[in-house]
Amino acid sequence: MNNTILVKITMPSETIFEAQAKMINVPGTDGVFGVLPGHVKLISKIAIGCVSVFLGEQEKKFFIYEGIAQITPIEVNIVSEFVVDLAGQNKSDILNRIANFQTELEQSEKNSLETKLLDDAIIKYNSLLAFMGN
Template sequence: MAETFRLKIIAPTGIFFDDDIERIVIRGTEGEFAVLAEHTPLTTSVAIGTFNIIFGDKKSKSGTLLGGVATINPRETIILTDAAEWPEEIDLKRAQEAKERALQRLKDDKYDAARAQAALERAIARINSKEGL
């Protein structure tokens, strides 16, 4: 059995996840990466996207992180995020509608393109999480 470490995911609404795990794969601003026990200390940005937690019994659980920062240490990783969601908490129809709205706003000069792009990324992350991608 592989070594485990503590993972805490904290959102503005409170502690989203707090347990011992074997590995987490998250999307950073420089690409996807995995964290295992005894990882070299690191602080990095977390991008909007899905994550996958692997427990010691080889079970896994995926969800969505909507940006943030991760502080990684050998025995503990803490992710502070703007929001975190499990797939069962996501309303797929609402996410698809948000994606369409964002795409339309990106075509229209009267909207802030950066905000529309961020909304599009959030909607796509939610859709991917819900659909298990």
């Protein structure tokens, strides 16, 4: 049996991360679960939280705002509309991003698609900010 499992974390527009890992922790809707090489096939909804990918001695963390995890014995595919690599993130930058979205929101046409997208972005970045506060 192989001692690593391929991990792919993607958003509709891009692949955020791809590497061989020793283990992955995923925030499922029923709680965090671990995935090791050889895991049984599984499809799970992902809750808001942190996906931890263990690459030997290194751990990579990604904030995810819901999604789907497809798991096979050799691969983990995580798909979400909102994924942020937590390395190098700071609260000040996130607060600035939220403020910029709020400014754009105030200037956008009410009940437009742009308004809905900006509202959605503000909600997701506020969730990231709340997560980082823990």
